[in-house]
Amino acid sequence: MTPRKIVRRSLPDQPSDWGQALPPLLKRLYLARGVRSEAELNYTLRELASPFDLRGIGRAVTLIADAIRQHQRILILGDFDADGATSTAVAMLGLQMMGATSLDFRVPSRFSDGYGLTPGIIERLEEEGALPDLLITVDNGIAAVDGVVAAVRRGIRVVVTDHHLPGEALPDADAIVNPNQKGCPFLSKNAAGVGVMFYVLTALRRHLAEQGMFEGKGPNLGCLLDLVALGTVADVVPLDHNNRIFVEQGLRRIRQGEARPGILALLEVAGRDHTQISATDLGFVVGPRLNAAGRLDDMSLGIACLLADSREEARRLATELDQMNRERRNIETGMKEQAQELLASLSLDIEGLPWGLALYDPDWHQGVIGILAARIREQTHRPVIAFAPDDGGELLKGSARSIPGLHIRDVLAAVDARHPGLLKKFGGHAMAAGMSIGTDRLETFSAAFDQVVRETITADALEASITTDGPLAPHELTLETAYTLKRSGPWGQHFPEPAFDGEFEVINQRIVGEKHLKMVLRPQGGGAVIDGIAFNTGAEVPDFTRTGARIVYKPDANTFRGRTQLQLLVDYIEPADFGTEVR
Known part of the structure; x- marks a missing residue:
């Protein structure tokens, strides 16, 4: 194992309102994680933040409700990772429960479309005669400036639901629901895309109930919480109190056997007992099998598994996803060996490596470069970007993984500001990001990336450590x-x-x-x-x-x-x- 410094978490003073019911070990653990009162350990649904604190949710709900009442064509535009897949499934199931009768979904191809809503997707829908009246993005859309323009020009109303950090320009959508957009007072900025869509549905249910669409409060959206939990954990968003409520409630449903047949089937093919699972199983067992479809082929297969109503169909699709995941692991192993050979060819010890590593091989699979970047990051304790050629051969697609203390999207923004045009596009979070550059710009980008990293962190940040209790x-x-x-x-x-x-x-x-x-x-x-x-x-x-x-x-x-x-x-x-x- 790579040598590491062992660092112990510090303990703050015990807060005065801390009760005596918890055993000392748990008090110690919770205090070290910033929990200041037992109220923060209350994971009942009534403790969830209000959906009506989300900026733009009122306008979004009105548009969706009108589309449902008028039996308009609604299209969900998802993403090709686990958060995108669960967001799409939650949107499809939830809107059906609300009475939507003309509902479909599309997922961009990682290989031919790239990320999110693009003009090309709108053009293809038009060619197919499949343009919707209302398009709802899930887990994407906040950066789809051109894609929204293309949709609006064709008379499509667009509701963006997303959680990614916005750029300088926002898309001119009819409504945007994103806790990270400027001026949004919603407290849980860490919501995953699936959590944002779930909140839209809860607000929509109340709106439709007030309009007399249901008897009583409307359908029970709690049956979707297993999907919300899966997407939240698999997207590795911070588990603040609000997200812990989502995850705990979803885990309870799964343990009781009340989850979607697809989730139970994915656990079954992995040899896991659903009655004993934890959040770790969602992140390291279910998530990778679901992600395998988007990495190697088409995430529509993963979404179909989540939407399957019968155990037999769910088991068939889960088995296919499990086989894809095995193939993904084989590809990843070969790529990791190539990356290690590339590092060795630099003839540098670990201290002599660039502070920001940009690696490329023409044979690498663009669906697996994110995992590869994470593996090399673990080995070198440096921010890593792994590049692979796109299908057209005109661009290199990169996937970045960062280290604690370095906000990788901010680093890319700094590179973009210094070298206009070098990055064709980029986006992401503090710890992970994606980008594309010209095939002839790798050397320039590598130097610029390393320089910004060196200016942003100190050498101490490159020392590998492991934190314990x-x-x-x-x-x-x-x-x-x-x-x-x-x-x-x-x-x-x-x-x-x-x-x-x-x-x-x-x-x-x-x-x-x-x-x-x-x-x-x-x-x-x-x-x-x-x-x-x-x-x-x-x-x-x-x-x-x-x-x-x-x-x-x-x-x-x-x-x-x-x-x-x-x-x-x-x-x-x-x-x-x-x-x-x-x-």
Whole structure:
């Protein structure tokens, strides 16, 4: 593993309104994550922020309601990632529940269309005789200035629902709902695209109920929360209180077997028990299988899985997505090997690498460059942009992944300001972004990117570190602790799953599955013997039985042959050097 500095989270003073019901360990964890009162751990739906605080939602609801009442053609324009897929599914299912009778969706092709609503998509709809009366974007649209112009010129009304950061110019849409647009008072700026669309539906339901469209309050939108949870976790947005409510409520539905057949089928093909899942399973099990369709082929397949009503159809589509994900992993492995060879060819040690890495290979698959950038970022602890040629051969498409302390979209904006025309287009968030450049501009861009990164951060930011919640006492290393931590989420981005550090005697170790380190551990200073496993270490590892090990770990309940025991999932391991012979 790449050497890292272990940093422990600091604990603020305990707030005066903190109750006494929580055990000390959980108080410690929540305080370290910025929770100041037990009210912030209330995940009931009534604690959600009001949809009517979203700027533009009133106008959006009026347009959609009019289209439903007049039986107009409504088209949902989605995106090719998990947030886009779940947003599209939520829009389709929710609008059907509201009475929409002429409803369809389209997803741009990652390879031929690029991101979001473009003039080309409108032109193709016109050629097909499929122009809608109302077009609703989900998880995109805030940067679709030209695409909205093309739609409006053809008499299409456009409602943009998005969460991405806006640029200098906003599209001239009939309504824009985006918590990050200027002047929007909505408190949860971290909402995913699927969360924004869910809010539009809740406001629409109230509007239609007030107009007498329903008996009572209208349809139960709670049945969509499994999709909202999936999109929120898979898009890696910060889990503020509002987003934790969405995720926790969605997880409860899934555990109770009340989720969409497609979500249950995706868990089934991955060998996961839906009654025991956590937010981590949504991010690392369901999300990648759903994303595989958009990365390698057409996200319409993933959306079809989410929309499937029968278990049989859902299982068939989930199996196909699982096969795509296996293919994606094979492609990714080959690309990572090529990237490592490219890094080695630079003949530089880690300190000699550029601060901002821009990598390119003509054989790389543009659907997998985001994952590749993340893998190389983990290895080098530098912001990384991986480029691949587009289908037309005229542009290079790049996917960026950043490090803590560096807002990657702001870096790209600075490059764009210094070198007008160098970036054909760009957009994204603090930690991830996408862009395109001319095929002959890679060298110029690489130098400009590295320069802006050097001016933005200090060398300390390039030092790899891993943050923990400190040690667990020997009496806390129990199966009950593992269960408690799992029940006490949801954990995720900016509300990280607890991880602990400590020194252990390694009683024995062996490699399993060719690349995973299996160990038997005992806390240094005494305690019960515990199993531990470090995944993807490779076959060549130090002999920790001689030196002992300092590890960063997460307690986990591991069931094998019908028996459940405590197991430590090891995120990081290094020699402890507290003795040449421990035993």
